[in-house]
Amino acid sequence: MAGQIPFVRDMDFDYGAVTEISPLVRRVIANNPGPFTFTGTGVYIVGRGTVAVIDPGPYTEEHFDALKQALEGEAVSHVIVTHHHMDHSPLAHPLAEWAGCKVYGKPAPRHEESAVQMDAGSDHGFKPHVELNDGDVLEGPGWTLETIETPGHTSNHLCFALKEENALFSGDHIMGWSTTVISPPDGDMRDYFESLDKVRARGFDTLIPTHGPPITDDVDGFIGAYITHRRAREASILERLKAGDTTIPDMVKVIYADVDSRLHPAACHSVLGHMIHLVKDGHVSVTGSMDVSGTYTLTQ
The missing domain is CATH 1.10.10 (Arc Repressor Mutant, subunit A)
Incomplete structure (x- = not known):
């Protein structure tokens, strides 16, 4: 069933090194590989000169030093977080304090703990300086990021549309290397289906997930395959129930x-x-x- 999705898994990188993704986007990958993080957290630097940083990742001195080096000579105007998992948000406030800017995102929700944790767990204390809502726009010289609320993987998950490149920073909402875990009580499958439809309707040329390489070929078809996969999983569950x-x-x-x-x-x-x-x-x-x-x- 997983083969129905044209997964994208091949990528060349070195931990801590800066990789050019597009004219406006660079990536630094944290050394936190695992079954839920693939090769590790991809931290994205948007713009030149005055930049935004999306999903700073886990707090380790090695990773923090790599980001400082990558950002040398530039001003960070926004530190942005897609959601509150430990592989995305812990470095946000230390990085913002170092850079002299604010953290943007949605606070960690008040849900009971799931019996099964994500590999990296949840950053329950995460609280941004500025809470974002659907349609909010963050700007810098030559770049514009629109906030798109995409609950499902978590209730506070956000994606960010880069207007100048018709690209979407998709966080864990849509990943190229694997499907996304929807874990109640914070994860909600109905919300997830609706968020997939919402993103698909925007017609993005590129999806840039936090884990794994960008998706550039037939983005509409890729999202459609994601939806088909989920519907097929649901059908499989019904078949298992029929089987006893x-x-x-x-x-x-x-x-x-x-x-x-x-x-x-x-x-x-x-x-x-x-x-x-x-x-x-x-x-x-x-x-x-x-x-x-x-x-x-x-x-x-």
Whole structure:
């Protein structure tokens, strides 16, 4: 099923080095590879002279020093965060303090902790100096970033459209190397579908995810494949229910048989996201708690 998405995984880079992505965009990758971060967090520098930094990444001295070196001779006017996971936001405030600017984004939500954590976990204390909302615009010399609210992966997830290049910094909303985990209670599958449709309707030429290389070929088709993949996952869940499976872990063993087993706990939460969607739509009923431990059956 994963093969339906034309994943983009090949990329040449050195940790801490600056890579030119486009005339307006440069990238520095943090040395935090893993099953959820791929090669590591891609930090993006937008503009020349006076710049914005998107998703500064984890707080390590090595990574902070690499960013300082990459930004030498330039003024940072905005430090921007797509969402509050530990591989995205912890360095935001230290970098902004060093640069003498403000942090922009949405605060970490007040949700109960998921039983399964993302590999890097959540930065629960994250709070920007400036809270962004849909349509808010951040500008610098030669660059314009529009805020697009894209809840789903997290409730506070934001993407940023670079007007001059018709490109979207997609954070973890759409990634080239893998699908995105939607983990309740903060992740919401219904919101995610709506956010995918919202981004697709904009007709971007390029998607620039925080993890992995940019997506430049047939962006509309790529997003369409993402949506098709999610719908197919939902169909697979219904098939497993018809086959007699009643628990999410049993379904994951079959549906995600071709996926790294380290990701199966997170896959359980993606299935839970689909299951909550199906329960709300009346297709499935639950006995016990509506979580990974629940028992699920078809209603029709």
